[in-house]
Amino acid sequence: MKRLVSENIETLRPYTPGKPIEETERELGITNIIKLASNENSLGPSKKALKAIKNALKNLHLYPDANCYYLKEKLAEFHNIHPDQLILGNGSNDIIDLSVRTFCSPGDEVITSEMSFIMFYISAQAQNCVQKIVKMKNYTFDLDAIKAEITDRTKMIYIANPNNPTGTYNTKKEIDRFIKSIPEDIVLGIDEAYYEYVTARDYPFDMIGYIKERPNTIVMRTFSKIYGLAGVRIGYGITDAKLANYMNRVRQPFNISTLAQVAAMAALDDKAHVRKSRKMNREGMEYLTKELTTLGFTVIPSQANFLLIDLHKDATELYEKVLRLGVIVRPMKGFNMPTGIRVTVGTMEENKRFIDALKQSL
Numbered sequence: 001m002k003r004l005v006s007e008n009i010e011t012l013r014p015y016t017p018g019k020p021i022e023e024t025e026r027e028l029g030i031t032n033i034i035k036l037a038s039n040e041n042s043l044g045p046s047k048k049a050l051k052a053i054k055n056a057l058k059n060l061h062l063y064p065d066a067n068c069y070y071l072k073e074k075l076a077e078f079h080n081i082h083p084d085q086l087i088l089g090n091g092s093n094d095i096i097d098l099s100v101r102t103f104c105s106p107g108d109e110v111i112t113s114e115m116s117f118i119m120f121y122i123s124a125q126a127q128n129c130v131q132k133i134v135k136m137k138n139y140t141f142d143l144d145a146i147k148a149e150i151t152d153r154t155k156m157i158y159i160a161n162p163n164n165p166t167g168t169y170n171t172k173k174e175i176d177r178f179i180k181s182i183p184e185d186i187v188l189g190i191d192e193a194y195y196e197y198v199t200a201r202d203y204p205f206d207m208i209g210y211i212k213e214r215p216n217t218i219v220m221r222t223f224s225k226i227y228g229l230a231g232v233r234i235g236y237g238i239t240d241a242k243l244a245n246y247m248n249r250v251r252q253p254f255n256i257s258t259l260a261q262v263a264a265m266a267a268l269d270d271k272a273h274v275r276k277s278r279k280m281n282r283e284g285m286e287y288l289t290k291e292l293t294t295l296g297f298t299v300i301p302s303q304a305n306f307l308l309i310d311l312h313k314d315a316t317e318l319y320e321k322v323l324r325l326g327v328i329v330r331p332m333k334g335f336n337m338p339t340g341i342r343v344t345v346g347t348m349e350e351n352k353r354f355i356d357a358l359k360q361s362l
């Protein structure tokens, strides 16, 4: 009998999302649960985006604009690039997956770090690539170790900067040196899902500028984080027009819904919402770091909208207890860090509720 699926699909572990609120309420029989488990923006979407969604509802019987013309024009102006350099996705997850499916064939080598965003591992395994997963250095991507793994068969390198779930980042100097030292024919995916939260001065804020010198580079961004639109699913890649064109051939024609297109355009215009979200994040991060450190936990310094915490003992019990008190966070067992939890920085009220639940659970 023929095998139904190949080995890479048989052994593929599906993505485990943060526990949804409704499911947890049903399971535990409690209400008023807060979710700090998926790095969403607790301030919610921009009011401008909500208005745009409402206005677009009447046209939902029509297919979306498959080419996302207006959104591409707007993003091109925003980033000072040509619209042909854009590839839009159903979340930046879609861009990660599209990049692997477009540029990697079964047997090609891909390199990334341990403790990084799971979607890259899933896409690479689904495509039957040979994955080289490099150890981290001090919770950060070890670029020298990645470079050391490169062979003639290496097709793609994926770097999340800042990284999820560690919140750490690689500096401009490190990235600069790395890019200059790797072969030009490797497709380099730089995932900047948390770009808008970064405050570190030595962060490479200008990755898009590298594309001119090094066309085989894809910079990935999303509307799911600071823009508060995780539920409508929209993200994008900026790259050389030639690469965008190839990815566009693989892309599903209507992968960006009408609501996602109008919401993203309106959200881009709402600079005040982005500023407010950034401020909330900085204040929340300071508060959480102080409280958690006082409790004796180690907090990994983060440039994103979440914190990785080392509890120095198995986190399962504490995670369960905090959950029963109505706060969903993310255990890190699946990342080989059984003593870790990741918490999203929420509103100050949510942050306080998490700390209270934690204190009660200790």
Ligand SMILES: Cc1ncc(COP(=O)(O)O)c(C=O)c1O
Residues within 6 Å of the ligand: 038, 039, 090, 091, 092, 093, 094, 117, 160, 162, 163, 164, 191, 193, 221, 222, 223, 224, 230, 234, 235
């Ligand atoms: C590093 C990183 N990249 C990409 C994503 C995917 O975001 P989305 O598909 O919602 O754009 C996430 C989501 O948590 C992430 O942490």
